[in-house]
Amino acid sequence: MTEFERERAMPAPAERVFTVAADVNRLDEWLPGVITVHPAEPEGVDVDVHDPAGEYEAPGVLGARREQLRLEWGRRGSADYSGWLQVSSAEGGSSYATLHLSFHGDQLAAHGGSAADDVERRLDESLDRLANLVSAG
Known part of the structure; x- marks a missing residue:
């Protein structure tokens, strides 16, 4: 398994950052690629991700845990890829966002x-x- 993680200070309170990040109509404004969203059951959404280079399309699922300010996603029907975004509060009305990806397959x-x-x-x-999205208001 290979994991990647980055953290960045955000110029807005954690709740605002999470609200923007979890807005399914805005996912492709901050995530790479073209993202098509479909309602899903149980709670969550199905997403189709089209690679920015146009090399692949991957069906996935996205879930939001608002009480934890956390998004989690992965590939539908496969455990070879998963990711999450965790937003946490910081002093002075700012926050931190941590973005993590795990590659379990080859x-x-x-x-x-x-x-x-x-x-x-x-x-x-x-x-x-x-x-940039959260600072733009």
């Missing part, structure tokens, strides 16, 4: 090199976009 990112570098870059870009 995926390119699990072997290091340029694929792993690309995952790390996308984590940083996603947190930067989320910070």
Whole structure:
């Protein structure tokens, strides 16, 4: 298993950051790729993620735990990939967002090199976009 994690200070209270991050109509404004959302049962949503390079499409599921300020996701029908976003409060009305990805299968990112570098870059870009969204109001 290979794991990637990044944390970034956010210029807004934790509840606001989580509200923006969990808005299913805005997921593709901060996450990489094109994301199509479908209602799902039990609570949660089905998502289809289209890679920014157009190389693959992956069906997934997304769940929000509002009381914990946490989003969790993974691939539908496969345990080879999962991720989460955790938002926590900080002093002065700001917060921190931690973005974590786990690759459990034999995926390119699990072997290091340029694929792993690309995952790390996308984590940083996603947190930067989320910070820009919450600071824009």
